[in-house]
Amino acid sequence: MIEDNSELHQFDKSLVWSGFKQLAPIAIFVVAFGAAFSLAAIQAGLSDSVIVTMSSLVFAGAAQFAVLDLWGPQVPFFTMMITVFAINARHLLMGATLYPWLRHLPPAKRYGVMLVVSDANWAKSMQAFNRGQPGVGLLLGGGLALWFFWVVGSWLGVYLGDAISDPKAVGLDMVMGCFLLAMVLEGDRNFQILGIWVVAAISSMLAYWYLPDNSHVIIGALAGGFTGLLYGNQDSEN
Amino acid sequence: MGTKIVKIETTGMGVLLIVLAIAIVTLATRWGGIYIMSFVPISYRVKQFIQAMSGSVLVAILVPMAFEGDNGARLALLTTAITMLLLKKPLPAIAAGILAAALLRQF
Numbered sequence: 235m236i237e238d239n240s241e242l243h244q245f246d247k248s249l250v251w252s253g254f255k256q257l258a259p260i261a262i263f264v265v266a267f268g269a270a271f272s273l274a275a276i277q278a279g280l281s282d283s284v285i286v287t288m289s290s291l292v293f294a295g296a297a298q299f300a301v302l303d304l305w306g307p308q309v310p311f312f313t314m315m316i317t318v319f320a321i322n323a324r325h326l327l328m329g330a331t332l333y334p335w336l337r338h339l340p341p342a343k344r345y346g347v348m349l350v351v352s353d354a355n356w357a358k359s360m361q362a363f364n365r366g367q368p369g370v371g372l373l374l375g376g377g378l379a380l381w382f383f384w385v386v387g388s389w390l391g392v393y394l395g396d397a398i399s400d401p402k403a404v405g406l407d408m409v410m411g412c413f414l415l416a417m418v419l420e421g422d423r424n425f426q427i428l429g430i431w432v433v434a435a436i437s438s439m440l441a442y443w444y445l446p447d448n449s450h451v452i453i454g455a456l457a458g459g460f461t462g463l464l465y466g467n468q469d470s471e472n
Numbered sequence: 473m474g475t476k477i478v479k480i481e482t483t484g485m486g487v488l489l490i491v492l493a494i495a496i497v498t499l500a501t502r503w504g505g506i507y508i509m510s511f512v513p514i515s516y517r518v519k520q521f522i523q524a525m526s527g528s529v530l531v532a533i534l535v536p537m538a539f540e541g542d543n544g545a546r547l548a549l550l551t552t553a554i555t556m557l558l559l560k561k562p563l564p565a566i567a568a569g570i571l572a573a574a575l576l577r578q579f
Binding site for chain 1: 480486490491492493498506508517522529530531532535548563569570572574578
């Protein structure tokens, strides 16, 4: 299970650079995604500098697209903040799952690394930790790659105009979905895990249909977590 | 309703305020998880919960995507899954999924 008394939280320049290179191939797709965000943002009435500033400071694609839906001459402030929080609430879970390793880092490094946490680099680093490999380099280096290409993409979208007028038509809306699925399937599989996933899947769908918007990730993940508690004990795990 | 809806003008300082607020809320989600966990003793049960939750986050993102997406989205995920199970290599699997969605949506 989770091995947290080891040195897996250690990282140095070469591990960060290696993480950057490992996430760079997927981050290339992020350029197109960032460009698509800029095009949608221009259509929603945002100025060039605001678009690039937002992408640099926020670095959260799904939430940024949702912000555009609420954009107009006036913006409903609290509605927008609640929407952003709900969509990004999965970061809370990611932070919690990384904590057993990150707690060995001094607070400045711990919170510094979390600045660039995102779906893809989180998934990669969790995979490394669970295999007993160091994962912070992947988290930080991979996050910097994703952030860099996201900002470059946003910038290109602003200046090159409609290079990619319809990202959906060329399948680019599925980049993250396909990546995350590949991560799920690369990990360990057994009947226990399958049971947890089934509960997570059913709960997330029920939340998607019957609970407030954007609550499905939290509900599904927590339901999966509680299901994990039903399984086994210390002896059978070790 | 009685509650006052706060509207902010998207001009000048208003825009800056909105962008900063979005950035701060997002940062709070990035920092909040590890901050809260610093008050939780990492027991065996907590580890078990975290372990189960980490895979479940992905499943909870993906399943509604497959259910509510168009046929292009479904074919993309199916293609990625099959390629992944056959080749066990993420990059070809992701590329095949995106390609499948792109091809299906041309028709």
